[in-house]
Amino acid sequence: MATIEQRLTDMLRPAVEATGFELWGIEYVNAGKFSVLRLYIDHENGIDVDACAEVSRQVSAILDVEDPISNEYSLEVSSPGLERPLFESEHYQRFVGEQAFVQTRLALNNQRKWTGEIVGVENDVVVLAVEGKEQRLAVNNIQKAHLIPQFD
Template structure:
């Protein structure tokens, strides 16, 4: 399997984040306009602050300067995943059971491309939601992204 840049960076960065008592939620490596951005999203119980982001940024920057895994110039950004945090790892689907989530699919599934409901969990590689008074099981292979949702 060919490792993506996000996976490669994630495996390099994860120990640095973890040793600070933080969780690496997501890694995004993306070109916007003429510039490349490496975005790291970190979290901890109670949320992260500027000191957490700054500490991770400095440590990761030093490590990436030494290892040089990214061929072109990029801008490093470290931040909280925000209120609508993505769910990616199996542990996320356990941790946030009962929470309101939104699932976006890559193509139409049962007539829709977006589903919001309370997360039942990840069962047999399907994301199961309580949706409009019924359960819906969405296969992970058709899911583009899943994130927490806020009710206003």
């Protein structure tokens, strides 16, 4: 069964792409009256406030008609930023060689949190170099992940 984020991604991606932006990913945090639907958008020329407002207008219209979330929520549209969240296999592949933090849904070797270098992706399995050892993490077991910015 698809998660709410997957259903929303399928529903909203065409509208975001029609505005000329990439829908990088969606997070939905269900917290009763304080729930948040967060869309991350990207573009090769960067993201500014006007871009976020434009996408917000387009997405809001669809959400008003489709009404996929039954409770109240706030809509946020933003750039992925420096600590770019990673949602799909392609995201990990794009950032091979970068440092990342990954939290899994289920523990592997009694551990759910991993920090290391993204080595690659093989058949929807992220290969992360953690303290000199390769750790293989299935994308569908990753609860959340983001890049760790490196400053020289």
